[in-house]
Amino acid sequence: MPPSGLDVLFQGTNFLRLLGGLWVAARIALISMALSVLLGVPVGVLMTSRNRVIKAVTRVYLEFVRIMPQLVLLFVFYFYVTMILRVNLSGETSAIIIFTVWGTAELADLVRGAITSIPAHQYETGYALGLTPLQVQMHIVLPQSIRRLIPAAVNLVTRMIKTTSLVVLIGVVEVLKVAQQIIDFNRFTYPTASIWVYAVVFALYFITCYPISLLAKGLEKKWALSSQPSH
Amino acid sequence: MGALVPTVSLKDVVKTYSNGHEALRGVSLDVSRSEVVGIVGPSGCGKSTLLRTVNGLEPIQGGSIALDGEIITVPGTSWPAIRAKVGMVFQKYDLFPHLTVMGNLLLAPTKVAKVSKAEARSRALALLERVGLADRADDLPRQLSGGQQQRVAIVRALMMEPEVLLLDEITASLDPEMVREVLDVVLGLARDGMTMLIVTHEMDFARAIADRIIFMDEGKIVEVAPPSRFFTAPESPRAQQFLNTFTFQEVHHHDE
Numbered sequence: 001m002p003p004s005g006l007d008v009l010f011q012g013t014n015f016l017r018l019l020g021g022l023w024v025a026a027r028i029a030l031i032s033m034a035l036s037v038l039l040g041v042p043v044g045v046l047m048t049s050r051n052r053v054i055k056a057v058t059r060v061y062l063e064f065v066r067i068m069p070q071l072v073l074l075f076v077f078y079f080y081v082t083m084i085l086r087v088n089l090s091g092e093t094s095a096i097i098i099f100t101v102w103g104t105a106e107l108a109d110l111v112r113g114a115i116t117s118i119p120a121h122q123y124e125t126g127y128a129l130g131l132t133p134l135q136v137q138m139h140i141v142l143p144q145s146i147r148r149l150i151p152a153a154v155n156l157v158t159r160m161i162k163t164t165s166l167v168v169l170i171g172v173v174e175v176l177k178v179a180q181q182i183i184d185f186n187r188f189t190y191p192t193a194s195i196w197v198y199a200v201v202f203a204l205y206f207i208t209c210y211p212i213s214l215l216a217k218g219l220e221k222k223w224a225l226s227s228q229p230s231h
Numbered sequence: 232m233g234a235l236v237p238t239v240s241l242k243d244v245v246k247t248y249s250n251g252h253e254a255l256r257g258v259s260l261d262v263s264r265s266e267v268v269g270i271v272g273p274s275g276c277g278k279s280t281l282l283r284t285v286n287g288l289e290p291i292q293g294g295s296i297a298l299d300g301e302i303i304t305v306p307g308t309s310w311p312a313i314r315a316k317v318g319m320v321f322q323k324y325d326l327f328p329h330l331t332v333m334g335n336l337l338l339a340p341t342k343v344a345k346v347s348k349a350e351a352r353s354r355a356l357a358l359l360e361r362v363g364l365a366d367r368a369d370d371l372p373r374q375l376s377g378g379q380q381q382r383v384a385i386v387r388a389l390m391m392e393p394e395v396l397l398l399d400e401i402t403a404s405l406d407p408e409m410v411r412e413v414l415d416v417v418l419g420l421a422r423d424g425m426t427m428l429i430v431t432h433e434m435d436f437a438r439a440i441a442d443r444i445i446f447m448d449e450g451k452i453v454e455v456a457p458p459s460r461f462f463t464a465p466e467s468p469r470a471q472q473f474l475n476t477f478t479f480q481e482v483h484h485h486d487e
Contacts, residue, residue, distance in 0.1 A: 119325075121321060121323050121325045122325060122327065124288060124321070124325075125321065125325045125327075126327075127288065127310070127311075127314060128286055128288065128314055128317075128318075128319040128321075128388075129314065129315075129338070129339035129343065129387070129388070129391065130311045130312070130313075130314040130315030130339055130343040130344075130391065131311065131338075131339065131342060131343060132311050135342055135343075139338060139342065140327055143329050144327075144328065144329050147329060223329070224373070225328035225329060225373070
C-alpha cells in the first residue's frame with residue numbers, strides 16, 4: 001500500500017512548521033491592523049474635514065490604494081522603493097508597511113463613513129436637551145459611530161489575513177510557503193501529499209477567519225441601530 | 232413682578248442666513264406663563280426658524296430674545312444652560328438609537344442637571360406611565376412605533392422640567408393613525424399649565440389647544456388672534472387664502 005499523503009503532516013515537525021507559517025501570516029496581519037487603527041482613525045477624522053486640500057489629498061490616497069492590486073504595491077515597494085531609497089528591508093517588514101498603507105486607507109474610510117452617518121438631527125436633539133458639544137460627542141456621536149465601525153473593522157482583519165498569502169511572492173515564508181516546501185521535499189516519497197497539505201492550509205485559514213467573521217456578524221446584529229426590514 | 236414678565240419675549244427678531252435668505256424679518260412676540268401659542272403659516276414662512284431661535288439652535292442677526300425677563304441673545308450666554316430650561320421636540324422622532332427608552336430619558340437629567348440616577352428613574356417611570364408607555368422602558372427605539380417614539384421624545388423633553396416647551400411639527404412625519412395618541416399627550420400638558428409654542432399643520436388641533444394663534448408669512452407675523460376668531464373670520468387676506476387651502480369644494484355629480 002502506498003503511503004497516504006496525510007502521513008506527511010506527521011513527519012518530523014511538519015505540522016508545527018505549518019502552524020509557525022500561519023503565525024507569520026497572522027503576525028503580519030495583526031501588526032498591520034494595529035498600525036492601521038492607530039493611523040486610520042486620525043486620517044478618517046481628517047477625511048470628514050471641509051478643507052478642500054485635505055479632502056482631495058485623502059481622496060487620492062484612498063482611491064490609489066484601492067485601485068492598485070496589493071501585489072503590485074508589494075512588488076513596487078519591495079523591489080523598487082527600497083532600491084531608490086537605498087534601504088534593505090526584509091520581506092516581512094515590507095509586507096507590514098504595505099499592508100499598513102492599505103489598511104490605513106480602508107480603515108480611514110470606514111471611520112469617515114461611521115462619523116458622517118450620524119444625522120444632523122442627532123446633534124441638534126442633544127444640544128436642545130442642554131448637552132455641551134463635548135457631551136454630544138461623548139454620549140451620542142461616538143457610541144453610535146463605534147457601533148457602526150467595529151463590525152466593519154473586524155471584517156477588515158479577515159481580509160488582511162487572507163491577503164497575506166501574497167507575501168510569499170516577496171520571499172516571506174508564511175503558511176503557504178511552508179506548505180510548498182513540505183510538498184516539494186516529499187514529492188517522491190509522498191506523491192499525493194499536495195492535496196492533503198493544501199487541505200490543511202485551507203482548514204487553518206478557515207479556523208482562523210471564520211470565528212472573526214462570526215464575531216463581526218454578531219456585533220453587527222447586536223448593535224443594529226434601526227429596525228430590521230420585516231418581510 | 233413674576234406675573235407681568237413674559238416667559239418668552241421676542242423683540243424685532245431678525246434671522247438672515249449666510250446665503251442672504253431672510254427667514255425672520257422683525258418678529259415680536261410675548262408669551263406669558265402657561266400660555267399655549269399656536270404658530271401656523273405656509274411652509275417656508277419662518278415658523279420653525281422662530282422656534283429654533285428661542286433655544287439658540289439658530290443664532291439671530293437682529294433684535295433680542297428674553298427668557299423670564301432675562302435677555303439671552305447676548306454674547307457669553309451659556310446656551311446649554313438655557314436649553315436645559317427650554318424643552319424642544321422635533322418633527323423627526325429622533326430618539327438616540329443606541330440607548331433604551333430609559334437611557335434616552337436619563338441622559339440629560341444625569342449629565343446636564345446632575346440629578347441622581349434613582350431620582351431621574353422614578354420621574355421617568357412616572358412620566359412614561361402618564362403617556363402609556365411604562366412597560367416599554369427597557370426597549371430600544373427601533374422596537375417602538377413612530378407614535379410611541381414621539382411620545383418618548385416628549386417625555387425626554389419633560390424630564391428636564393422645562394419652563395417652556397417648543398414643539399416643531401411633531402406629528403408631521405407620523406402615520407395618520409398615530410397622530411391622535413401624540414396630540415392627546417400635548418393636550419394633557421396644556422391642561423396642566425405647560426407654557427408651549429406649537430408649530431403645527433393640524434388646524435383642528437391648533438384650534439383646540441391654543442390660547443392664541445400666530446399666523447406667519449414670509450418671515451413676519453401677519454395676524455394674531457384667538458383661535459375662535461382666526462379659524463372662522465381671519466382678518467388678513469393672506470390668512471384667508473391660507474385657511475382656504477385646508478378646505479375642499481364639494482364635488483357635485485349631476486345626472487342631467
